Amino acid sequence: MLAVAGAWAALASDGLGQQNPFSRLTGREQPIEASAVWYERADRRGRLVLDRSSVPALLWQEGTAEVHAVYSNRASGGGEVLLTDTDRAILRLSNLGGATFFPPDAPDGVIVELIGPAHTLVAPPVSAAELQRAARDLADSVTRINRNQVTVEVPSLGPSDNAYLADTLRLAQLGIDRANRRALRDLQSVRVQTGSRPGAVYSGGTLEITIAAGRGYAGRPSSEFIRRALDRR
Numbered sequence: 001m002l003a004v005a006g007a008w009a010a011l012a013s014d015g016l017g018q019q020n021p022f023s024r025l026t027g028r029e030q031p032i033e034a035s036a037v038w039y040e041r042a043d044r045r046g047r048l049v050l051d052r053s054s055v056p057a058l059l060w061q062e063g064t065a066e067v068h069a070v071y072s073n074r075a076s077g078g079g080e081v082l083l084t085d086t087d088r089a090i091l092r093l094s095n096l097g098g099a100t101f102f103p104p105d106a107p108d109g110v111i112v113e114l115i116g117p118a119h120t121l122v123a124p125p126v127s128a129a130e131l132q133r134a135a136r137d138l139a140d141s142v143t144r145i146n147r148n149q150v151t152v153e154v155p156s157l158g159p160s161d162n163a164y165l166a167d168t169l170r171l172a173q174l175g176i177d178r179a180n181r182r183a184l185r186d187l188q189s190v191r192v193q194t195g196s197r198p199g200a201v202y203s204g205g206t207l208e209i210t211i212a213a214g215r216g217y218a219g220r221p222s223s224e225f226i227r228r229a230l231d232r233r
Contacts, residue, residue, distance in 0.1 A: 036120045039099060039112035048101060049118040050082075050091065056218050057082065058121045059090060061103060066171060067121050069218040085198070086224050121217060125159035126166045134166040138173055138190060145176065146184045154192040161213050168192055168211055168220040175200075175226030176207075183230045200229035 036051040051058040059082065060067045070082035070090055079094040092100045092109070100109040126134075135152040142150040154165050172190055188205035195210040198221045202208070207230065212219035221229075 034117060036118040038115045038118045039101065040115045041101065042111040042113060043106075045105070045110075047115070048091075048112065049121060051118070051121045053120050054216070054218065058217050060121055065174065066223055067167075067217040068222060084224065085222050086228065088224070123163035123167055123217065126162040127159060128156045128162065131156055131162045131166050134169045138169045141173055142176055142184070142187060142190065145181070146187055148188060150187060151189045152192075153189065155194065157194070157213055164211060164213075164216060164220055165192060167217070168209060171220065171223040172207070172209060172226055174223035175230060178223070178227045179230040187230075198225075200226045202229045202232075 035053040036049060038047055038049055040047045046062055048059060048061045051060075056069045056071050058067050059070050068084050068090060070084060073081050073083055075081040075092055075094075079092060081089050082091040082093070084090055089102050091102070091112075094100075097114075099112045099114070101112045102109050131154060135154050139150050139152045142152075152169070154169065156162060157165065169190075169192070172192075176184065176187075183202070186205045187202075187207060190207045190209070192209045192211065194213045196212060197210070198212055198215075198219055199210045200207065200221045207226070209221065209226065211221075
C-alpha cells in the first residue's frame with residue numbers, strides 16, 4: 001500500500017471485508033425527521049426510505065447496497081416523478097398522495113404505501129484505514145475480472161467524507177460488475193477525485209470518478225452512471 005500525492009494507491013492484495021454501511025438505517029442511531037419516510041410495497045416484497053431533508057432527495061430500498069440521489073420532475077398527467085442521475089423513473093407520487101415504485105424486479109411499477117417516519121440517510125464515518133481497505137478490495141476484484149494489475153486511487157478527506165468515498169468505491173464495484181467485459185479489458189486504474197459535481201469518465205485505461213465532497217450520498221454518481229461510462233468509452 002502506497003500513499004501517493006495525498007491519495008491511497010491500492011495494488012491487488014489480500015481482500016478484507018467491510019461491515020454493512022446500511023445497518024444503522026434500520027436502527028435507532030440516526031435522527032428521525034418528518035421529511036424522511038418509510039414506504040412499503042403493496043406486494044409485501046420490501047420497504048424503501050424516501051429522504052427529502054435535502055436536495056436532491058435520497059431513496060434507499062431496504063436490503064440493497066445503494067442509496068439513490070433522485071431528482072424531481074413533473075409527471076405527465078400531474079403529480080411528481082423522481083428520476084435517478086441516468087433519468088430512470090424510480091418513484092412516482094400522485095397529487096392525491098398515492099405512490100408507485102419502479103424497482104428492477106417490477107419495471108412496470110408497484111404501488112407503495114406510506115407507513116411512517118424514517119431515519120435520515122447518512123453514512124457512518126469511515127477511517128483512513130477502512131477507506132484503504134475498501135480501495136484494496138476494489139483493486140483485488142477488478143484484477144480478478146480482467147487479469148491485469150489494477151490500481152485504485154482515492155483521497156482521504158476525514159471520517160465523514162471518507163464514508164461517501166468508500167461508498168463510491170462500492171458503487172464502482174457494482175458498475176464494473178454490470179459492465180460489458182470487453183470494456184474492462186484495458187482498465188488499469190480507478191481514480192476517485194473531488195469536484196463541483198458528481199460524474200464518471202472512462203478513457204485511456206482509467207476510470208475517473210468525481211464526487212462533490214460535503215454533499216453526502218448526493219455527491220457521487222450512481223453505479224448505473226458508472227456502468228454507462230465504462231460501456232460507452
